[in-house]
Amino acid sequence: MTLLNFRVPPLPEYIHSGMTHAPIGAGHPNRINIGIFDLLVVRRGQLDVTENGRPYEIKPGMFLILRPDTHHYGTRGCVVDTDYYWLHFQTSGEWSADESGTLLRKEEITELKAMTPNYFTIKIPLFGTLPQPAKALELLAALSSLAQHGHQPKSLWRQQVVFQELIEQLAAALDTPAASPSSACAEKAAAYLRQHYREDFKAQRLGDSINFHPVYIARCMQKEFGCSPVEYLQRYRIEQAKMLLLQTDMSISRVAEEVGFNHAAYFTSSFAKIEGISPRQYRQRFFMK
Numbered sequence: 001m002t003l004l005n006f007r008v009p010p011l012p013e014y015i016h017s018g019m020t021h022a023p024i025g026a027g028h029p030n031r032i033n034i035g036i037f038d039l040l041v042v043r044r045g046q047l048d049v050t051e052n053g054r055p056y057e058i059k060p061g062m063f064l065i066l067r068p069d070t071h072h073y074g075t076r077g078c079v080v081d082t083d084y085y086w087l088h089f090q091t092s093g094e095w096s097a098d099e100s101g102t103l104l105r106k107e108e109i110t111e112l113k114a115m116t117p118n119y120f121t122i123k124i125p126l127f128g129t130l131p132q133p134a135k136a137l138e139l140l141a142a143l144s145s146l147a148q149h150g151h152q153p154k155s156l157w158r159q160q161v162v163f164q165e166l167i168e169q170l171a172a173a174l175d176t177p178a179a180s181p182s183s184a185c186a187e188k189a190a191a192y193l194r195q196h197y198r199e200d201f202k203a204q205r206l207g208d209s210i211n212f213h214p215v216y217i218a219r220c221m222q223k224e225f226g227c228s229p230v231e232y233l234q235r236y237r238i239e240q241a242k243m244l245l246l247q248t249d250m251s252i253s254r255v256a257e258e259v260g261f262n263h264a265a266y267f268t269s270s271f272a273k274i275e276g277i278s279p280r281q282y283r284q285r286f287f288m289k
Helices: 106-110 133-149 153-174 181-195 203-210 214-225 229-247 252-258 264-275 279-285
Strands: 003-008 013-022 037-044 047-051 054-058 062-066 071-074 082-090 095-098 120-125 127-129
Touching: 013 133, 013 153, 037 047, 037 054, 037 133, 047 062, 054 062, 062 153, 082 133, 082 153, 120 153, 127 153, 133 153, 133 181, 133 229, 153 229, 181 203, 181 214, 181 229, 203 214, 214 229, 229 252, 229 264, 229 279, 252 264, 252 279, 264 279
Parallel strands: none
Antiparallel strands: 003 095, 003 120, 013 082, 037 062, 037 082, 047 054, 047 071, 062 127
């Protein structure tokens, strides 16, 4: 397995991203030495890409990172309609691509002193399967949404934060153990809640949707995430609300409605309980001069 090894700090830096619909017959561009990393994640269909003579078949839930110093091109046109995310990023630090997963030399590590940063290496597979496909796709969709406000400092900051979370997802593909029944149940429940967060929560509806008893679901989510399904849903709604507060000028009551709260007062109290400040204060904090 080929690994990309990034010396950190500095962290890899997000540039921009988007979604491409490739109809039958379309393929990836033919490019050489583009100078940046190009992450490809297939949501639907299949993308066939060759890099430095090695062909890759990227299927749904899989990813490929194209290097900045190689030649890559579409191996063939798409045989089915394909939707895929692309994301460009770079690093101003050291990096390598090999099968050993090493980057820092032993003498470099021993020379680090107390008042210098704690350098370490992030290892990411060049090609692989996403450990949490639904979560990774949500992060990519969030980046596409944030890109609409890309020149605003608050949005640029949020893009980097979301990108770092995506990098963690990719790195986790190296050592993801076989999912236990408990973690599989919890992840299915979490994915359902993220997808239906605007709807009223019904424990039985959740259970019917993923074919587990509501009591078992609650037990699994408590074990895996340290919270109940209702608590998980509320935290996720608050995260979505934070994005709306930063990206739009919607009223607080409209934001509350958009993320699934029936009453603005309850939304405000829930937000303050989790974030420590009110939604209005949160928004004002990013608009202060």
